[in-house]
Amino acid sequence: MNFTAAGREPPAGLIAGLVPSSVFASNGKMPDVPSPAALDGRSSDELLVAIARDRDKDAFGLLFGRMGPRLKAYLLRSGIAPSQADELVQEVMLMVWHRADTFDPARAMASTWIFTIARNKRIDAARRDRRPEFDPEDPALVPDQPAAADRSIEQAEASARLRDAIAKLPAEQADLLRLAYFEDQPHSAIARHKGLPLGTVKSRLRLALERLRRELAGS
Amino acid sequence: MLPVHHPSLELLLDYAAGSTGEAAGLALATHLALCPECREVVAQFESLGGALLEAIEPAAVPSEALDNLLARLDEPVPVPVPVPDRRSPADDATLGPVPQPLRGYIGQDLETIRWKRVMRGVEQADIAVGRGRTGNVRARLLRIGPGVRVPRHTHAGTEMTLVLAGGFSDGDKQYQRGDFSFCDRETDHSPVADDDGECLCLTVIDAPLRLTGPLMRLLNPFIRF
Structure with missing residues (x-):
């Protein structure tokens, strides 16, 4: 499972290197909201990988069609006001776009990864409190046991x-x-x-x- | 050595679901830094959250939502938060026992913390965290001298304790670095720090302690743990 995924911003260099502005500036094409049938083709995991690797806006549109309405339902149920929920869905999906390279399909499911991002956005929006998280790079962290590392079923x-x-x-x-x-x-x-x-x-x-x-x- | 006393599954669920307050989250996340086993459980519970999210009844989003989103993809990304302190604990002996996220809350050096003496052999220091829904939640570091017994007490609410260094015994249970204990109003106890060194703990309580020993209870109005 990917502990590093949600909540923290990556170093600036990672993102700067990933948004080649020249490549996509000319692509004005907006995909339509996909019909459910169109969603059957690729799994969310595959869409996320395509987003990270190819900066694939069509894949992103498909993923939004699948997850956007569910993210909104999740935010509404947690007590976020409808007006704020739409903006938060946008923020979650923007983070999905910018952080897609940190998604590791061998270690986590796309749904899990997106859930953790949405959860942290919800906490930021609804709470006065911070959410403390351990730092996987912390030298004081007790590392995973060898058996736990091999969970690539x-x-x-x-x-x-x-x-x-x-x-x-x-x-x-x-x-x-x-x-x-x-x-x-x-x-x-x-x-x-x-x-x-x-x-x-x-x-x-x-x-x-x-x-x-x-x-x-x-x- | 790996921890043997862990938070309950329900507490780990709350952390994975994102419904723990900041103080409890601090205790849980710091335990996670020391406990690969509980990290694995939280990861499972996060995947459960993902599965439930996929199965939720969708809510309609505005028809222009995707176009708005696509128009924002090439906007510059927000400035990243500062890189957390990643000094090796070996760089500074006093940081050794304190992993993230707690280290980020208490600063660099245990000796520069403003310790307040509670009783002989017991000092505490408040940690600035959100006070929670009730406004009564407190997170504190507790430093207990070798062999010192904490007076018998119970809790008006709940108490989470995470051992960072040294150890203590509570009845027939032994707690060492990384071990997590949870007490509530059912618990009436008098933990004793191990003889072989100072015991450093993080505690999170959501209501004051009540001393219950025959004489000590008279001190309740005066002592504030």
Whole structure:
């Protein structure tokens, strides 16, 4: 998984080197919002790679067609005002464009990578607080164990396994999980909202997480 | 040596989902710097967030959104944030125990921090973080002398503790560098620092401690942990 992806800006040189202004200045063509059928061709991972490698604006348009409306739904559910949500979607997608070179398809799924960017943008927008993150380059960091480094099982397979695992969750667990990810609420607020004891919310979430982790481990 | 006491899955979920406040996030992220195992769990939970994002019911975006976006692609990018301090911990012995992100919060040198004496053998220093939704959240460094016992107490809320150097024991549990402990109002404890050196911890509390020992409780109005 790519810990380096979200939140921090890359050194200026990286970006400057990546935006060859001369190459694309003449390309005024704007792709149409793609129909769902047009989306079947390339995976989000492939689109992101094309964006990073070729500065491919068509691929970017396709990715926007797929993720833009979902990013907006995510931001709205977390309590961002509709007027602000549209601007934030733009900022998330701009960051996707500028940071695409930091996406490593061997280590993360595109959906994961985009989620972390959207999450951090949401925190920036909604919170007075910062989000502390560890620095993968910090010499004081305890490095990954050798076993953990080799997690290059096919991302597509991991992605399918994850979708299956979520689909198999009991409805009340899946429901709480979505609340935990989307509503930006402490568990106590989720409990009040659902009319459930806090202990029940926590134990259901824990069951869901343990189950998903077992499924992901492939056992 | 790798940590053996970890944050709960629910806490790691909150961190991955982005709903932890700054202070709790500081404790969790600093634990992550010391714990490859929990980094792996957070990575899993982030991929879960990605899968849920892909499955969310989409919301309509304005028809001109993509054109607006494409028009902005060639705009200059925002100025990057300053490069974080990446001095090797070996450069400065006093930085050894403190990984990022905590190092960025407390400055360069543990000795220049303004320590306040709480009781004999226990000093603390406040860390400037957001106070959270309740306004009561506090993050502090705690420095406990060798063998010193913290008076028996309980918590009106929750307490997260991350060991940065040295160690302490709490009942039958041993905590060393990187270990994470979580206490709530059910916990009534009196941790003791190991004999072989000073114990340095990061603590995050969302309500004051309550001393519970027979005499010490009389001091509650006067002592503020």
